[in-house]
Amino acid sequence: xxxxxxxxxxxxxxxxxxxxxxxxxxxxxxxxxxxxxxxxxxxxxxxxxxxxxxxxxxxxxxxxxxxxxxxxxxxxxxxxxxxxxxxxxxxxxxxxxxxxxxxxxxxxxxxxxxxxxxxxxxxxxxxxxxxxxxxxxxxxxxxxxxxxxxxxxxxxxxxxxxxxxxxxxxxxxxxxxxxxxxxxxxxxxxxxxxxxxxxxxxxxxxxxxxxxxxxxxxxxxxxxxxxxxxxxxxxxxxxxxxxxxxxxxxxxxxxxxxxxxxxxxxxxxxxxxxxxxxxxxxxxxxxxxxxxxxxxxxxxxxxxxxxxxxxxxxxxxxxxxxxxxxxxxxxxxxxxxxxxxxxxxxxxxxxxxxxxxxxxxxxxxxxxxxxxxxxx
Amino acid sequence: xxxxxxxxxxxxxxxxxxxxxxxxxxxxxxxxxxxxxxxxxxxxxxxxxxxxxxxxxxxxxxxxxxxxxxxxxxxxxxxxxxxxxxxxxxxxxxxxxxxxxxxxxxxxxxxxxxxxxxxxxxxxxxxxxxxxxxxxxxxxxxxxxxxxxxxxxxxxxxxxxxxxxxxxxxxxxxxxxxxxxxxxxxxxxxxxxxxxxxxxxxxxxxxxxxxxxxxxxxxxxxxxxxxxxxxxxxxxxxxxxxxxxxxxxxxxxxxxxxxxxxxxxxxxxxxxxxxxxxxxxxxxxxxxxxxxxxxxxxxxxxxxxxxxxxxxxxxxxxxxxxxxxxxxxxxxxxxxxxxxxxxxxxxxxxxxxxxxxxxxxxxxxxxxxxxxxxxx
Numbered sequence: 001x002x003x004x005x006x007x008x009x010x011x012x013x014x015x016x017x018x019x020x021x022x023x024x025x026x027x028x029x030x031x032x033x034x035x036x037x038x039x040x041x042x043x044x045x046x047x048x049x050x051x052x053x054x055x056x057x058x059x060x061x062x063x064x065x066x067x068x069x070x071x072x073x074x075x076x077x078x079x080x081x082x083x084x085x086x087x088x089x090x091x092x093x094x095x096x097x098x099x100x101x102x103x104x105x106x107x108x109x110x111x112x113x114x115x116x117x118x119x120x121x122x123x124x125x126x127x128x129x130x131x132x133x134x135x136x137x138x139x140x141x142x143x144x145x146x147x148x149x150x151x152x153x154x155x156x157x158x159x160x161x162x163x164x165x166x167x168x169x170x171x172x173x174x175x176x177x178x179x180x181x182x183x184x185x186x187x188x189x190x191x192x193x194x195x196x197x198x199x200x201x202x203x204x205x206x207x208x209x210x211x212x213x214x215x216x217x218x219x220x221x222x223x224x225x226x227x228x229x230x231x232x233x234x235x236x237x238x239x240x241x242x243x244x245x246x247x248x249x250x251x252x253x254x255x256x257x258x259x260x261x262x263x264x265x266x267x268x269x270x271x272x273x274x275x276x277x278x279x280x281x282x283x284x285x286x287x288x289x290x291x292x293x294x295x296x297x298x299x300x301x302x303x304x305x306x307x308x309x310x311x312x313x314x315x316x317x318x319x320x321x322x323x324x325x326x327x328x329x330x331x332x333x334x335x336x337x338x339x340x341x342x343x344x345x346x347x348x349x350x351x352x353x354x355x356x357x358x359x360x361x362x363x364x365x366x367x368x369x370x371x372x373x374x375x376x
Numbered sequence: 377x378x379x380x381x382x383x384x385x386x387x388x389x390x391x392x393x394x395x396x397x398x399x400x401x402x403x404x405x406x407x408x409x410x411x412x413x414x415x416x417x418x419x420x421x422x423x424x425x426x427x428x429x430x431x432x433x434x435x436x437x438x439x440x441x442x443x444x445x446x447x448x449x450x451x452x453x454x455x456x457x458x459x460x461x462x463x464x465x466x467x468x469x470x471x472x473x474x475x476x477x478x479x480x481x482x483x484x485x486x487x488x489x490x491x492x493x494x495x496x497x498x499x500x501x502x503x504x505x506x507x508x509x510x511x512x513x514x515x516x517x518x519x520x521x522x523x524x525x526x527x528x529x530x531x532x533x534x535x536x537x538x539x540x541x542x543x544x545x546x547x548x549x550x551x552x553x554x555x556x557x558x559x560x561x562x563x564x565x566x567x568x569x570x571x572x573x574x575x576x577x578x579x580x581x582x583x584x585x586x587x588x589x590x591x592x593x594x595x596x597x598x599x600x601x602x603x604x605x606x607x608x609x610x611x612x613x614x615x616x617x618x619x620x621x622x623x624x625x626x627x628x629x630x631x632x633x634x635x636x637x638x639x640x641x642x643x644x645x646x647x648x649x650x651x652x653x654x655x656x657x658x659x660x661x662x663x664x665x666x667x668x669x670x671x672x673x674x675x676x677x678x679x680x681x682x683x684x685x686x687x688x689x690x691x692x693x694x695x696x697x698x699x700x701x702x703x704x705x706x707x708x709x710x711x712x713x714x715x716x717x718x719x720x721x722x723x724x725x726x727x728x729x730x731x732x733x734x735x736x737x738x739x740x741x742x743x744x745x746x747x748x749x750x751x752x
Binding site for chain 1: 386440460465488511549655713
């Protein structure tokens, strides 16, 4: 299908950029001497997973049990659910394990949760492997590295007859707070040390700690080394986005997803163009604006080349309307009512979540639809 | 199913509050002497539609053709698509009309679009009815009231052999910029006058103008009268939300939807509780904070009563994590890891869009699931 015939808004995926990003990060993990466990919370798509992780026995990361279920049913068998679990999720995790024989790695930072999960596992006659979440400086969640709390959770796991300690994990989300690559590198070192030290502390106390897992796209891009880490997690690198561009983690033309939108009106008095891509189509994430305040809700790009129009971005969004101020009247001729543009997203994880599928574009035509899973 | 057994996050709907809101707005429309054309872009659910509009031949409003398709397939036959259309949507609109015999009212503010839509209709041997969008002061889109532009679009419709002028419509989105009800009332009067004057101007020029459509929840709540208006559109009143509460349009206990979330961790050092309701589960809309800066991403409420815990809101969101600072340590006992809360949304249209379905709660149990449609 030609783009101009396609109903809008819709989510476009450039498979060549995707593949380039995949190859780049695979090489990066190889250089760092770690296994890559791609975080598929960004694409939530089996077709994208097949590009990023062709070997279905290789490790992947997800953020929800719905994703775990979807990828396990799709043949993936080593799945880390990276957000801490709760007792009301244990039954679903068990169902996935039983139906698919996949290994589901759960996460917690709480001895209290370990005991509750164990009781639930007991009722279900199920067993689970856990990673302990370590706080490497973001202060969102996790026990402090090599702390008594860490050992407390590990002891609780040892006491839990249905649960097993599989290792430790951390995520340096605070790497998003700087656009200086050297500072991202320093945060990467804190992230590495947090799990490496925690693993050493667990082993010293007599615990096994096979998996030592760390990562965020900015830290993996900038780590000097990952000694003591067994696996790196990163997700947004698959598509990149304007937030990552604002952090100097990617180039604009690495961004593999965009929203195809139509011009639905000209507001000549207000000197703006109205698009059918609004708050739902773009999301209300404006994370890129911390470092690039001209991004607003996204850079507006030429529909064919995908190149940004200098100075054009979506300034205001309503549920189904996006407003693009234009510097002069000539834009009303350049972008007539009914014409199309692409808009680059602030945060691809958020923007993609509004869509059922990716429209894969080659040579200016939609050649395939790749479904994705959303919700919980 | 008991709430505590339910996997989280999920979207809860209180059907009694929904019905109360429906009855209130029906009475309001009756008082104002107008037909209510509920905007179903908020619920996007046939089950909710059946409560709000039991007579399927009665008028409804939608924001996307996917919604139009869904409601038409569900039996609704008078559907206004309230966002301006584009040529690439004409074929879908035609398919809906042919398959369901529904009346699909399209919207535009552009003579250029009228000509392009007519050419497309010609190819499809289809015909369409249009409303002309009028700008009543929001300056988002629409022609100025009773302007030459208005008459220009009407003339273009007269010249378009496959298209018919059905009337005019406007939306006073700028009613969201004040929380003073008298000011919302003044904006309601501007909204009313904009379409009433436009209808008069069209009729003077020899055009038919059967439908004179206006509305937003705040203006319909505060209009003194709607003389010259035939129908009122409003949507968010079905569920209300914290943004509308911040505008003094509803009470907290009118809000009919909330997100059920679990406590997944305690950050004792950071004095916060971690929920599994983050940016995807709540959306990143923070519209209520203009007037109520303590809302952040949503008020945290008792899971049973639904009453807000004074001082507790979701301050920070990550994709699947929500952080709730707590004033003192006692909250770690009140809300242990694994316990549940409800979170009220800033903007129900945005929050609900992340979910496939509503979990209908009666007497503390989920008694039914009502599916909804998302995307485009």
